[in-house]
Amino acid sequence: MGRTLYLDCSSGISGDMTVAALLDLGASEEHLRQQLATLPVSGFDVVVTRVSKSGLAACDFDVRLAHGLENHDHDMAWLYGHESAHEHAHDHGGEHDAERKHAHEHDAEHTHHHEHACTVELGHDHLAEHDHGHHHHHDHHGHAHAHRSMADVRAIIEGSQLTARAQALALAIFGKLAEAEAAAHGATPDTVMFHEVGAIDSIVDICSVAICLDGLDVTDVIVTSLSEGHGTIRCAHGVMPIPVPAVANLCAAARIALVPADVTGELVTPTGAAVVAALRTGSRLPHSYAIERVGYGAGKRPYEGCSGVLRAMLLADSGSADAGDGDRGVVTKLECDLDDCTGEALGHVIELLMAAGAREAHAIPLVMKKGRPGHQLEVICNDELAPALERIIFENTTTIGIRSHEERRHALPRTPSAVETPFGRVETKRVVMPDGSVRAYPEYASVVAASERTGASFQDVFAATQAAGLFAKAGEARHDSPTPGDGKRG
Numbered sequence: 001m002g003r004t005l006y007l008d009c010s011s012g013i014s015g016d017m018t019v020a021a022l023l024d025l026g027a028s029e030e031h032l033r034q035q036l037a038t039l040p041v042s043g044f045d046v047v048v049t050r051v052s053k054s055g056l057a058a059c060d061f062d063v064r065l066a067h068g069l070e071n072h073d074h075d076m077a078w079l080y081g082h083e084s085a086h087e088h089a090h091d092h093g094g095e096h097d098a099e100r101k102h103a104h105e106h107d108a109e110h111t112h113h114h115e116h117a118c119t120v121e122l123g124h125d126h127l128a129e130h131d132h133g134h135h136h137h138h139d140h141h142g143h144a145h146a147h148r149s150m151a152d153v154r155a156i157i158e159g160s161q162l163t164a165r166a167q168a169l170a171l172a173i174f175g176k177l178a179e180a181e182a183a184a185h186g187a188t189p190d191t192v193m194f195h196e197v198g199a200i201d202s203i204v205d206i207c208s209v210a211i212c213l214d215g216l217d218v219t220d221v222i223v224t225s226l227s228e229g230h231g232t233i234r235c236a237h238g239v240m241p242i243p244v245p246a247v248a249n250l251c252a253a254a255r256i257a258l259v260p261a262d263v264t265g266e267l268v269t270p271t272g273a274a275v276v277a278a279l280r281t282g283s284r285l286p287h288s289y290a291i292e293r294v295g296y297g298a299g300k301r302p303y304e305g306c307s308g309v310l311r312a313m314l315l316a317d318s319g320s321a322d323a324g325d326g327d328r329g330v331v332t333k334l335e336c337d338l339d340d341c342t343g344e345a346l347g348h349v350i351e352l353l354m355a356a357g358a359r360e361a362h363a364i365p366l367v368m369k370k371g372r373p374g375h376q377l378e379v380i381c382n383d384e385l386a387p388a389l390e391r392i393i394f395e396n397t398t399t400i401g402i403r404s405h406e407e408r409r410h411a412l413p414r415t416p417s418a419v420e421t422p423f424g425r426v427e428t429k430r431v432v433m434p435d436g437s438v439r440a441y442p443e444y445a446s447v448v449a450a451s452e453r454t455g456a457s458f459q460d461v462f463a464a465t466q467a468a469g470l471f472a473k474a475g476e477a478r479h480d481s482p483t484p485g486d487g488k489r490g
Contacts, residue, residue, distance in 0.1 A: 002219025012267025015205030021297030440469030
């Protein structure tokens with residue numbers, strides 16, 4: 001069972017802000033570092049610190065690039081200044097370096113614990129070191145930057161040891177970026193070349209978002225709107241109006257509402273908009289909810305009148321009668337017919353699909369043409385995972401075609417729970433019904449574990465767990481009902 005994440009983008013959103021907020025929510029920094037170390041690229045350090053931003057204690061995530069790979073993402077003078085390229089090139093080696101050093105020293109004053117740097121040297125990014133014609137250019141500062149295609153990015157992600165679901169999430173984000181960039185430049189998603197978002201730091205940011213979401217078991221993401229500033233900003237293609245074309249295209253395609261902010265500058269980066277476009281499953285908060293945890297991710301660019309943090313919240317079922325309405329949303333259904341696939345192969349592909357993030361996967365027996373026995377493989381998933389799951393189906397079954405369509409889904413609120421039984425503690429699933437009543441369902445794996453641990457039969461443990469669940473619910477009802485003298489009114 002997955003978790004629901006709410007992103008409060010009232011100060012905008014970027015890739016590094018998202019990673020920082022997820023780390024602050026409890027995503028494992030150690031796991032993140034281990035996974036990033038498997039990316040076949042080199043030349044970057046990952047630094048995680050605690051900072052104070054607008055008086056709020058927040059997490060800061062920074063991808064620091066080796067000399068020659070730097071960009072200007074956080075260089076306010078270059079992004080919004082009017083100095084010439086020659087002047088800025090001259091300043092970059094001296095005054096600007098001093099400004100960056102001062103900025104890092106200023107951040108250090110607000111650090112609440114020692115920063116941990118992770119230099120990733122595993123693998124080899126051939127695109128960063130060899131000339132591939134139009135894949136490279138030199139900016140006004142003499143730095144070489146790789147221009148990568150979607151195929152290049154896919155090779156990097158699939159060449160890593162990220163989990164199947166993390167790879168699928170990262171590729172979904174890049175897929176949305178490719179569509180937006182292609183629309184802006186009159187190209188196709190396969191032929192468009194990534195500039196800033198194809199740089200190593202952007203690849204690391206997006207992969208880090210995917211790794212953290214996978215680690216937190218987030219399956220639903222709610223974003224109501226994005227706050228965006230105004231004015232112009234300098235990028236690889238020159239000076240562009242805010243929102244930049246990629247952000248405008250992403251918001252238009254995904255129907256993301258933009259709220260104008262009284263800020264001169266860019267609050268929503270292409271990476272941040274792509275994260276929302278690819279992963280958002282809802283645009284409205286439930287009528288009532290409980291907050292399980294809150295995290296704050298710090299932005300790097302200083303703006304007046306803006307807190308500069310991304311607030312992320314893990315939402316839990318409030319347990320109220322209103323919550324019984326449940327989760328209403330849209331899912332994607334994939335299906336194909338198979339008449340020459342063995343039962344063992346079907347079982348294997350179902351396991352792979354569930355491990356990659358499918359909400360459900362199963363096979364239905366049917367009689368096909370000429371009376372041949374076969375199966376229909378059906379997969380329910382979030383839309384952003386569909387391309388990755390389709391690839392798993394094609395690679396592991398004999399099908400040559402997959403049908404897909406959207407379906408509306410209504411799921412009752414449920415939370416993990418556990419009860420004490422004569423056979424030990426057994427996990428259950430607590431489900432809130434539309435009328436507000438609660439049902440508890442024993443979790444199969446936990447029942448099997450208790451059965452193997454004690455030698456009792458599956459049925460005995462299952463029945464004892466059901467009985468304990470009923471007793472627990474009765475106890476809750478007695479606890480909630482008013483008693484004489486307790487100050488409650490009927």
